[in-house]
Amino acid sequence: MSQSYNRGLIEDFGRWKEFSAGMWAWIFHKFTGWMLIGYLFTHIAVLSTAIGAAAGDPMAIQQETDIYTTTIQGLESLFIIRVLEVGLLAVAVFHILNGLRLLMVDLGIGLDAQDKSFYASLILTGLITVASVPTFMDGVGF
């Protein structure tokens, strides 16, 4: 609904301190969803190097010097990429867990615990992310 005057910096989102669990869940889910679809596009773009690889010299594939392999391994050797990957994992895990929470809500299950299940998703995301750091960082400077 429109606003006829200014009640503070940002009327809708400036009140984030007053947001409740459900609203945070909504915002995080949105954010992670957009990240994921963005990633999907880049992901396919990167994988498209496979076209070049297949068209190139079969020997290169053997020696693992084809453009696909080198691109991926090149990227994977960068520390920043690994960090981003961990971020992606966090994003995906939260989106999955909260997505499951939303599916439950859609089915009308456990509505009373909706705030608790949101906090649970957050905590679990954190735990899984931390636990997976060693695997993800394997081989780059750790």
Added chain:
Amino acid sequence: MAERYSSFTPGGTGWLLQRITAAFLVVVLAFHFFQLHFVNHAADVTFAGTQARMSSVGYFITMVLFLVTAAFHGVNGVYNALVNQGLKGTQKKVVLAVLVIAGVALVAQGTYVALVMGDFI
């Protein structure tokens, strides 16, 4: 005042599909992540390895389905989010067109890549 509503197919088909794709994605996405970061480390990925995996028809089909559902789920999600923010009229139509094209392009390109990977073409 039901007349006010327009250009929208009622019935929540989109809503339902978003949920169904989500349920499907939970399984494949988890599988995918596990496969490429824990079973095979992403850093060790080679074209040869990819080709080997992709030439299995079952894996190929799963991946294409994964792509299609993810693309639909993601694009539909983005569209809904924008519409929820009050997008309407021509703007809305343009956004829909762009998103559909992007989604179709994504699926087409992805499928093509997968076909190449699996050495099917």
Added chain:
Amino acid sequence: MYEHDVIVVGAGGAGLRAAVAASEAGADTAIVTKLHPVRSHTGAAEGGINAALQEGDDWELHAYDTMKGSDYLGDAPAVETLAQDSPKETMNLEHWGMPFSREEDGTVSQRPFGGLSYPRTTYAGAETGHHLLHTMYEQAVKHGIQVYDEWYVMNLVTSDDTDPNDRECHGVVAYDVQSGQIEGFKANNGVVLATGGPGQAFDHTTNAVSCTGDGHAMAYRAGVPLEDMEFIQFHPTSLPSTGVLISEGVRGEGGILYNNDGERFMFEHGYANNSGELASRDVVARAELDEVDAGRGVEDEYVHLDMRHLGEERILDRLENILHLAEDFEGVDGLVEPMPVKPGQHYAMGGIETDENGQTNINGLYAAGECACVSVHGGNRLGGNALPELIVFGKRAGRHAAGDDLGEPQIRTGYGDDVEDDDTDLPVQPGAAGIETSDGVAADGGVTADADGLLERAVERERTRVDGLMDKDSGVQHAEIRSKLQKAMTDYVNVFRTEEGIKKALKLIRECREEYQDVYVDDPSRTFNTDLQMTYETRNLIDVAETIALGALVRTEFRGAHWRQEHQERKDEEWLKHTLISWDDGEPNIFYRPVILEGQDKTYEPKVRSY
């Protein structure tokens, strides 16, 4: 100017029912209301609707109970109409989707209520009024009735004839609260007043802040007598700080009243040795005040209603609602401590004098609901009898206003040859003071303009009045006068009434009237000026309070809710008659009309009212 066939003022249960009925009868109907319809105080009613629905019950029993409850001051034709029509009107509500509580077999539930010989109070949880109001509003939406909400009706537009009985009502003048504009509303067929009760005349009431008796005052000044105004029902258990009602159900389930010394005073001080806390409302209310007066009140103000001994399980099962009320409005947890309660003004039995068709002595002017007095409640209203009154007489008024033939009424209205004049000595000159006379209806005597001309003149008059109030920038504010008035009424015309006290009250009311000459509106804005609206309301409260006090002074007996220290018994020889007070050009005129005790095929013989 707006124009409609029927204009209904007020959108509580009575107003909405009248509007729907008028619309169904084919009239172009509009509602003008100072609150949005769903905000009306009908929504606060908890208990239920009395209707003889079940096999074994009978409308005649309902009529009998009502007459007895009224202490034989109800008019039989009205009482019988109520009892006869209530069942089908209740069924109508059911068909409109009202969510009544249900029995296992799917029929509506009914419960016993005070003073009823059969469990015939039909209810929807403890929120009957809320559901009734919303169901009715839904029907108004369905019928596409035009609602001017947040329009405050300032005055009626009537012709100038010297004899009020010859006057005709052409519409109303109203003020759009949101924009401040003042407009005329022309009614081609009739105006129905359904403005609710005058509870704000008292400072402690279960009524809403909007219950300011506007309809009473407007009709009164236009020349319609107010009937039986002295009969005010006080509820013994309302929360001290807000007046929120704690249902009789608490005492029904076994709740106990204690004074500050921890005594169960209903028994220990012998107020009601048989029924104790469950004695009738007026008895309990008087007992509580006696305790406080004797210095045994808690904080010198209230007594305690304790339900802890009922046990948590039983309380949660049957009285959960009460826990919320006490917690939310008094900050008290009924499970761990007793609840503070004191008597509060609850209902006005009297009101604008009408016949069974809702019509007043002024042609084209109707009244229904709590603001009207048909009269069905006489000296005392039974619980659950107000809501049926809304739907039965609201509907009749609406239909009649729309032109439907409902037959010749048996109840007469207005000053006529069947009345008896009063000769009590009044301590002060009631009625108009100073500028207030300029509002006298017949001011420029005899010049009868046509409807449009009358409307224009009335609109002009209100505009001038508002300009005057807004232009002044010093004087008295309405809040001061209002609280003085409320205090006077609560101190002297409350549950206990003495001649001396009432006279004091009349003097204080007169003072309020004089102070009102200097009233001014501080808020300079035309946008949503509640200051202005409340200033108008306060003036109406003064008029209404005065009629209550006058009625209380002249009625020298104890009947129903009206208790007089000097007159401790019901005097049927002398007082089987209604008190009527009419404005009569700024000078209240008091007269009496006999009660009609002859029903369709029996006469109700006055008996001792004991339960």
Added chain:
Amino acid sequence: MSTQQQQQEPESQESPKDPEMKGAESPQQRRLKDKESGMVDEHAEKEAEAADETVHLKVFRYDPEVEAKQEPRFDDFHVPFEKGMTVLDAVMYARDEFDSSLTFRHSCRQAVCGSDAFFVNGTQKLGCKTQISELEQPVRIEPLPHQEVVKDLVVDMDHFYDQMHAVEPYFQDEDTPESDELEEQRQTPENREKIKMSSRCIWCAACMSSCNIAAGDNEYLGPAAINKAYKFAMDDRESEDIKAHRLRILEQEHGVWRCQTQFSCTEVCPKDIPLTEHIQELKREAVKKNLKFW
């Protein structure tokens, strides 16, 4: 009256747990003690002090017509605290004693008329149902967010009413016979129970104001209107055809699908109506209706 003395004694012996009903200790204090026994003593003392103290209100002021108020501002009021005082009591006091131009809607003072939903310390609350003692001071009182402000705490409700009316909020009997010969309809107590909560809405608009989606999309029906439709759609007294018709209204673009299950509506509803649950149920009903084989 000596007998009373005697009667009084056993009375107080019989119920030793019962603290004597003396005025010395206020019920408020006792409540706090009993309720959170132990740790509350300190708290109760603070409460007792507060009893002689004042409440600090910060009230939003705005009036398009009055120059000094055209620029929205907050006014401070210091109102004497009384036991049981609600936010509505406090603003009424401020208006009657300090500034008669302070404007807000109110009527019933008992949470049934729905006129006084305000934004109190950052959440939508009914003024008359909110105890001052439970709020942090200063108490900041603003008009409902996401609705145009008319003046001070008064917001424009027209949009809310339009949405409520948009769902055809009235019972639709195919044939309403002449009112004299109406046969009572049957409804099971279970069905009545099912619609009970939805029927408690008092149109206060707190839910609508708290919903981010409604804030962004003016055409979204909003939780209250959807809940109103729920009341009818779930009532067995209406026929299946009408239910289908109701679902058609709800499944439009700006109907139930807009809800993103933010739950804030459910959290602020003063009548404790499970709004999100009702909206979700309607989404499922709509899907079911469209999947014929279900």
